[in-house]
Amino acid sequence: MGKNTVVDDVQNKQVIFKDYVNGNLQEDDLYISTSKIKLQVPQGSNAVLVKNLYLSCDPVMQFLMRKDEFLMSGYHYYVPGSPINGFGVAKVLDSGHPNFSEGDLVWGITSWEEYSLIQNPDKLYKIHHTDVPLSYYTGILSMPGITAYAGIFEVGSLKKGESVFISAASGAVGQLAGQFAKLLGCYVVGSAGSQEKVDLLKNKLGFDDAFNYKEELDLDAALKRYFPEGINFYFEQVGGKMLDAVLLNxxxxxxxxxxxxxxxxxxxxxxxxxxxxxxxxxRLTIKxxxxxxxxxLYPKLLKTVLPYIREHKVFYVEDIVEGLEKGPAALVGLFSGRNFGKQIVKVAGE
Amino acid sequence: MGKNTVVDDVQNKQVIFKDYVNGNLQEDDLYISTSKIKLQVPQGSNAVLVKNLYLSCDPVMQFLMRKDEFLMSGYHYYVPGSPINGFGVAKVLDSGHPNFSEGDLVWGITSWEEYSLIQNPDKLYKIHHTDVPLSYYTGILSMPGITAYAGIFEVGSLKKGESVFISAASGAVGQLAGQFAKLLGCYVVGSAGSQEKVDLLKNKLGFDDAFNYKEELDLDAALKRYFPEGINFYFEQVGGKMLDAVLLNxxxxxxxxxxxxxxxxxxxxxxxxxxxxxxxxxRLTIKxxxxxxxxxLYPKLLKTVLPYIREHKVFYVEDIVEGLEKGPAALVGLFSGRNFGKQIVKVAGE
Structure with a gap:
């Protein structure tokens, strides 16, 4: 798309943030609206205009909707009346930035809408490997992948034969953390919130064992069943009662x-x-x-997992809903564990 | 005392553990009794017979009186009807062990009584430096000294200029941790439970600042006053509300x-x-x-602190009660912060 072409506005469906919430995020704290956008970067700008393909539902997003909460450095609260944002996969339609060209596929921070004008493309990464599903760039090849890789290989420094427990084990990060720990030769047990998720962990993802925490009246007893000699490393994603039981074990x-x-x-x-x-x-160490x-670590992650993905030695389970309209329910569903694997919203095909 | 001398029994006053407690330890969970002991090691034994001089009151001791509690590995519950035990300083009266001789001064695990027959002297350390107060071998030159030294120099790896907060700062370990952090060039603030303790920290022990946590309605606000830019390192000894406020800061x-x-x-x-x-x-690290x-680290501790003690560059504040009879109250007093500095029971002079 040339810089001097005159381009008409197009409809741009968006997921709008209503207002700051207290306590539980509800589906109707977000609403769908349609605005207009010109599919062209303003002249002289180094912005990038993208068509959003996949949007990532991440637990951290709800903190950006709660003004009463501590704000993590580097994050910004969502703005009432504006679309929410987060990680996603997109296709570049127009670019004023030297690093990006029309047709590029990218992953990084974008907004929950059909088209986004990204003013600061520094947080976009170009996608070079497209023989794997594009949606993977919201998960195994994106932030959750980096998190799992860092947790297992760097923060945890796991050693062969160690006993590893992973909570939220079928989620975006947990399913990878478990598979990485297995690659290192650890004994790996995961917890999840349904029999279906437990089966996934044991039968598809190679966990040594798994249990449904919702069916355990006594989490301490459950952990003692799977770890009679105790846990070397706990990959913690849930907190509360589970963390308390883990500390005992x-x-x-x-x-x-x-x-x-x-x-x-x-x-x-x-x-x-x-x-x-x-x-x-x-004398525990908690990081x-x-x-x-x-x-x-991203290049290392790619180098490690791309071959495993291609050889079907590492799997990534996704829960993809189609259409921006389903975004609010998908996001809210994270907090009740409604998702089966990484929760993604598919906005459009390429 | 020769091995073949016939020795009469002597009176041996003891602090006896009544029975396992639920919840708060009370003074009357312990009682004073007198038994008899022969001041001689049985022939052929490698035990050591000591006269106890100083006994150390340590918070950990109450866990050994609560059967409902998790027992730390390496510890043993106290036995109802028997004297409690813990760290102390003693003089060897008779020895069947090649490492100890009559007249040696030692520190290590002994019992709360006037004389103890120590069957396994492996946990006794000979005292070589007696130009400093002998009672220091229950504190700065004993377990609390090792704890403070390890926490500051090894676990914390403090660097010059860092902001350090120490709770229970006038206690057995805290007063040393603060002084060690000052030696390393850190900014050090302590919390304690009375104005007198706060004055001690600021005026005698060289803390940059200190506050009385009992007078702060809002611990978060208090910490923000002393650490407007946040805390690099927290030496944690108290837990609960204080830890919660520290996490915010x-x-x-x-x-x-x-x-x-x-x-x-x-x-x-x-x-x-x-x-x-x-x-x-x-992204905190908690150890x-x-x-x-x-x-x-004990040899390093001695090498570091003995010169500082002699040059009056490091101080150690002790709260010494005289007489075994006062032991139970002294021990229970730890949990309300009644002690002013390291709590010690003096059983006898050399």
């Missing part, structure tokens, strides 16, 4: 990597923990981490 | 070393924490530690 000098606590995000008060003292008694410190 | 990538949570030991339910999620958001993994 960690081995001396065990390690915990925490990248989220999704069970606690929407409670009026977090569940009280009884066993924090075990951190001292058992908080997010993908943000680990983007330098 | 940690810098990105901050570190927390946990060697205890004394405010939580005697609560029926630990205080719920709201801010654990900051571990992930701020539990106890002296038990760090006894190899």
């Amino acid at each position: 960690m081995k001396l000098h065990g390690r915990i990597a925490i990248c989220g606590m999704i069970s606690q995000y929407n409670l009026p008060h977090p569940e009280p923990l009884k066993n924090l003292l075990h951190i001292a008694f058992k 908080g981490f997010t993908h943000r410190d680990h983007h330098h | 940690m810098k990105l990538h901050g570190r927390i070393a946990i060697c205890g949570m004394i405010s939580q030991y005697n609560l029926p339910h630990p205080e719920p924490l709201k801010n654990l999620l900051h571990i992930a958001f701020k 539990g530690f106890t002296h038990r993994d760090h006894h190899h």
Whole structure:
């Protein structure tokens, strides 16, 4: 699309953020609206105009809708009346930026709408490998992939034979963390919220074992069943009761990597923990981490997982809903575990 | 005392453990009794017979009186009807062990009584430097010294200029941790439970600042006053509300070393924490530690602190009660912060 062509406005469906919420995010805190957009970058700008293909539903997004919450550095609250944003896969329709050209496929931060004018394309990454599903660039080849890779290979420094427990194990990050730990020769058990997810972990993703935490009256007893000698490494994503039970079952000098606590995000008060003292008694090391410190690992991630994906040695399970209209329900569904694998909204085909 | 001398029994006053307690330890869960002991090691034994001089009151001791509690590996519950035990300083009266001789001064695990027959002297250390107060071998030159040294120099790896917060700062370990952090050129603030303790920290122990947590309605606000730019390193000994407020005030990538949570030991339910999620958001590293993994540092501790003690560059504040009878009250007093500095029971002079 040449810079001097006159381009008409087109309809641009958007997922709009209504207003800051207290407590639980509800589907109707977001609404669908249609605005207009010119499919052209303003002259002289170094912005990029993209057509959004896939949008990623990530738990962190709801913090950007709650003004009462602590805001993580590097994040910005969503603006009422504007579309929400997050990770996604898009196709460049027009570019004023030297690094991007029309037709490029990219992943990175974009908005929940059909077309986005991205003023600052620094957070866009060009997609070079298209023999794998494009949607993977919201998951295994994107932020969740970096998170799982960093957690297992860098933060956890797992060693062969170690006992590894992974919560939210069938989710966007957990399913990869478990498969990575298996590649390293660990004994890996996961927890998930349905029998179907448990079956997935055991039968498809190669976990040594898995259990449905919703059916366990006593999480401590469940963990003791799978880890009679204790846990070396816990990949923590849920917090609350599960973390409390894990603390009871960690081995001396065990390690915990925490990248989220999704069970606690929407409670009026977090569940009280009884066993924090075990951190001292058992001399545990706990490391908080997010993908943000680990983007330098992205080339390593690609080099590691692309061959495994192609050889069907690593799988990535996605839960794709079609159409922006289904975005709000998909996003809210994360917090009740409605998704089966990585939750994605497909906005359009290429 | 020769092996073949016939020795009469002598009176041996003891602090006896009544029975396992639920919840708060009370003074009358212990009682004073007198038994008899022969001041001689049985022939052929490699035991050591000591006269106890100083006994150390340590928070960990109450866990050994609560059968409902998780037992730390390497510890044994106290036996009802028998004297409690813990760290102390003693003089060897008779020895069947090649490493110890009559007249040696030792520190290590002994019992709360006037004389102890120590069957396994492996946990006794000979005292070589007696130009400093002998009682220091229950504190700065013993387990609390090792804990503070390990926490600051090894676990925390503090760097010059870092912002350091220390809770229970006038206690057995805290007062040293603060002074060690000052030696490394850090900005050090401590919290304690009385104005007198705050004055001690600021005027005698060289803390940059200190506050009385009991007078702060809002611990978060208090920490923001002393750490407007956040905390690099927190030396954690109290847990509960204080830990929760600290999590709000940690810098990105901050570190927390946990060697205890004394405010939580005697609560029926630990205080719920709201801010654990900051571990992930701020990518904090939390390390539990106890002296038990760090006894190899003891020679380094001695080499570091003995000169500082002699040059009056490091101080150690002790709260010494005289007489075994006062032991139970002294021990129970730890949990209300009644002690002013390291709590010690003086049993006898040399």
